[in-house]
Amino acid sequence: GESVGLHLPTLSVQEGDNSIINCAYSNSASDYFIWYKQESGKGPQFIIDIRSNMDKRQGQRVTVLLNKTVKHLSLQIAATQPGDSAVYFCAEKDAQKVTFGTGTKLQVIP
């Protein structure tokens, strides 16, 4: 569903630790999922994507896991760095449009 003005949930992680950001999606027809990173005052930036015929995909320091049974998506960031501090959004795509989740603010503690 859409945000109704609640503050973003925050995840605080020590620099060097791994981060796991979770997301629940709602549309069974969604066949493509994307994680975006948004820094303050900027537009969302693509991080990694996964299609519905996969359950795991790895990039550089990032891994996305997809569990279609429970409609759950997660983003794992290895060795979290201060530059990873941002808001992270999952997005799901069906035939027509891309719908964004509420977002999670990641704070990296030096």
Place this chain on the structure above:
Amino acid sequence: NAGVMQNPRHLVRRRGQEARLRCSPMKGHSHVYWYRQLPEEGLKFMVYLQKENIIDESGMPKERFSAEFPKEGPSILRIQQVVRGDSAAYFCASSPTNTGELFFGEGSRLTVL
């Protein structure tokens, strides 16, 4: 290859005026999406357009808001008779197809006084 270009980056309007936000997609991209974002919130889908066609406008208010993506030139999001509640960041994204990644611009921040 330039990214998605939005202008103006910041726009101030008084209540009742019109706001026009422009988006030039990446070269070769014919699919454009507009999203709205309030502070500390997620991105809310507004409208999806292809060249000269509106594909999905289910997220756009029926009154005062309109969008177009002409054969030539940028996509335009137009808000007539703005109200304070229209104050937000408006993001445009483009894609070469309707099956892949969206590339976002840096947004246009509208403030209504």
